[in-house]
């Protein structure tokens with residue numbers, strides 16, 4: 065073994081784990097590699113309910129794949145109905161609102177709520193093949209809406225509640241959504257995030273939208289457009305429809321539609337290397353199989369676990385590991401509406417103690433923010449229920465890993481550092497906690513069926529400990545199927561960079577033990593607090609401002625959020641107060657994309673460094689914000705003085 069510290073799982077954990085010991089892991093991985101059809105076929109048969117069995121396990125016509133071809137299933141049935149015989153009264157969600165209100169929702173409750181809402185959708189004329197945009201706070205009605213769509217075969221796209229009206233509009237239009245499901249607002253840091261207002265603004269010029277269905281969370285005053293907007297309820301009061309829908313109660317039973325294994329389950333928009341977000345399409349059978357299985361492999365989920373993934377459902381982590389994976393696996397989860405610092409930095413730890421959470425899955429950004437507040441917060445709560453910790457979304461620095469291990473896990477809990485992407489649908493590289501010893505900062509080894517490699521741009525593997533591009537050699541069940549409406553972009557971006565392999569866009573190295581170390585993005589995608597942001601998207605937003613001539617955006621290293629958004633801006637002719645304009649531009653970006661994209665820094669410049677052919681050299685800007693100097697080849701640079709000035713310039717605000 066190499067010099068990094070290595071943490072072996074403790075023997076108690078190993079003894080009880082779904083997969084115990086390295087040999088067991090290796091045997092699974094080898095079998096999946098050598099006999100993928102048998103391997104996945106057996107898992108799908110054992111773990112998933114099929115109305116009709118598939119004719120073959122997968123069909124690979126590069127770059128397009130189908131899994132469990134010809135099979136018929138339903139995500140909502142697998143997440144709900146099949147648990148009712150034995151686990152109707154098991155808690156599906158311990159829900160905690162930010163103001164302190166709580167709800168306990170059993171599998172029977174959730175099934176009833178989902179059926180009611182599916183019946184509402186049906187009664188309003190929405191059906192299999194339609195698309196729904198879901199723009200909601202972290203309330204139980206959010207998974208209800210997703211599962212009701214899935215029940216009927218309505219393809220949903222959840223838009224994170226932090227996105228602006230503009231961003232919402234782009235997604236509604238791209239998807240051609242027939243219905244928008246929303247709420248009046250949600251609570252975040254004791255303030256209301258107003259969602260319905262953003263919907264009203266966002267769906268102007270969206271002729272595809274026939275209706276807006278509105279849940280009530282905050283009770284604040286909102287505008288309702290007659291004939292378009294309807295209040296809906298699915299909770300115990302049974303008042304399903306007010307103010308418009310004819311007042312009848314929707315029934316508590318709604319059969320799940322038997323859908324093709326490849327039926328489009330959802331589209332989730334994510335940032336790419338251009339200004340236009342990509343609609344990542346996930347389908348039903350393969351995705352369902354993979355997220356269910358990884359709940360066991362990575363989270364070692366057991367019937368009496370209390371599992372908490374702190375992500376927002378608006379991101380892929382929430383789709384796969386708050387909603388679909390845990391519910392399909394029949395788990396009990398915690399769902400929390402608000403911010404970790406409200407009312408104080410003890411909030412998360414009080415939630416862990418209150419519900420006796422046994423598994424916690426969160427992001428390095430959250431861990432670093434909590435470290436900064438001091439150990440007294442976690443130390444004043446009983447965290448002894450925890451048995452496993454997880455990390456996702458960005459590389460975790462070894463210091464944060466050690467703190468998580470020591471202060472939260474009390475050196476007792478394995479840490480699973482999980483590498484994956486919106487596109488991969490499920491966890492790709494992570495330790496199986498009862499099998500694989502961990503090294504702080506490494507995602508360790510791939511899941512069975514996942515064949516990653518590190519290569520150079522000609523497609524040749526680089527040696528051990530060498531940096532290169534992380535690619536995946538073979539299709540896996542939860543792989544994205546395409547980019548919604550743009551198969552050419554899908555083929556080009558994921559399978560065209562290096563012929564025949566899936567290009568992740570991440571740089572990585574593999575050490576002598578075969579462990580993977582993710583180094584970060586190789587493209588123009590930034591990772592801020594674990595949220596993916598495109599430099600181009602922010603640049604397009606900035607140049608829409610009347611004062612801005614040109615903009616170049618790069619990620620700047622940041623102690624807590626990993627990266628921060630740093631913008632270089634040149635201005636049109638005029639007399640500007642740089643300080644005021646800087647504030648205005650930051651607000652502008654927050655309005656155009658969403659508050660989470662607000663730049664940390666705006667730097668004004670006379671000019672931007674460009675190649676002789678006029679391309680902005682972002683690489684130089686990245687070096688300027690990272691090290692205040694530039695190195696490497698600058699022979700293509702048009703005007704070196706621009707760089708010298710930028711490198712010596714102080715921040716404007």
Ligand code: WTA
Nearest residue numbers: 456457458459481482483484485486582596
């Ligand atoms: C990064 C989030 C290092 C990576 C599930 C990837 C990580 C991008 C890790 C996908 C990790 C995610 N270690 N980097 N454990 N997990 N990333 O689509 O750059 O929001 O390509 O999916 O986040 O972000 P996305």
